[in-house]
Amino acid sequence: MRKIVIILLFVFGSLSASAQLLYTIDEYLSNMYYKVNYDTAYIGRPMGTKWTLALRTYFNWTSYNVSGVEEGDSYKFHLRSEINPKMSIYGGYLGFGASLSRSYKKLIGQTEPDWSFRMNNYGNRFGFEFSLAQLNSLNGTFSFWQDHYKISIALPRDFVSQTSMYASFYFATNNTKFSYPAAFTHSYIQKRSAGSLLLGGSINLNITTIGDSLQNTEIIRVINASLGLGVGYAYNFVLPHDWLVHVSALPYLVVLGGSQYRIAGEREESSAAEFPESVIVGRTAVIHTMGRWFAGASGQINYYNIECDEIRVGDSQWELIAFVGVRL
DSSP, X not given: OHHHHHHHHHHHHHHHHHHHHHHHHHHHHHHHHHTOOOOTTTEEOOTTOOEEEEEEEEEEEEEEEEEEXXXXXXXXXXXXXXXXXXXXXXXXXXXXEEXXXXXXXXXXXXXXXXXXXXXXXXXXXXXXXXEEEEXXXXXXXXXXXXXXXXXXXXXXXXXXXXXXXXXXXXXXXXXXXXXXXXXXXXXXXXXXOEEEEEEEEEEEEEEEEEEETTTTEEEEEXXXXXXXXXXXXXXXXXXXXXXXXXXXXXXXXXXXXXXXXXXXXXXXXXXXXXXXXXXXXXXXXXXXXXXXXXXXXXXXXXXXXXXXXXXXXXXXXXXXXXXXXXXX
16 A cells, blocks of 8 residues: 555646646746747737647658769769658647657558658747658669769669758847748738848768668768858748748758768768858748638758769658647
8 A cells, every 4th residue: 555655646736747848838938929020910829829730731842862983983973752742740839839740651551761841940030940860762873984984773762861961040130120920920910012031051971872771781881061151141021811922942052061982881081061052942832821720831941962082972852741629
């Protein structure tokens, strides 16, 4: 009996501590959210809501190119992904949000290891985004020139894997009239059209491995990373009947970057990125609001082309998202 009482006291104490922690977090986030100053003629908040839930369908496509010279011989590989629809559920709380996406093939029981995770907090003044993705549906060709002869090898699915990490932040100068979250996290409402200059930064890390992922045999591994700072512009067009259109572009100048490649797990070379190189991010969105409900689509383009001493890496990522959601 004494042990049961001790266990019950421990359980109730843990629940009480957890409840107190959740209350403290809620109070802190609420204070951050509600203390923001803005022009009420341009921006508003959804009344009586803290949560945002949305069901999303992703369509994305990747083109990845690497070219270089190894012991005097040139090589190049071109990789591309299939247009593989994915589904994700987004959950947001006072501007903070996260989502996990998986392929529809996985949902119906087929083998599909691709996945991505995203977390963000968009505010009218500051905002950040973090994403982590694993891509195994790449395929393409590997070519190399030896003694003036070109040899090409087909690279099928499951022979190429790519892990990518992306983080970015922004500062909106016209934060009292322009709302970035009105277009992407729906925690604010843009009442009148407005735009803003954006100051931002980005960090990219990409690890691409060519080899038999089932046998764990690695032929080539390429790692490229970059840190960029940029200036861009964003605009929200408010249209009749509760429609909103967003367009933005934020190019980053690479201030620090480099690439490393490894051949057959043995020979390894590293080189720094040349200056100037750039990363370009463009975004657009169309949203229709119906009371607490909203629906629409958004698109994003990420492009970078970075040259180092002996290797050039180019990557183009296109994404289209259709969504429907509700504020609670």
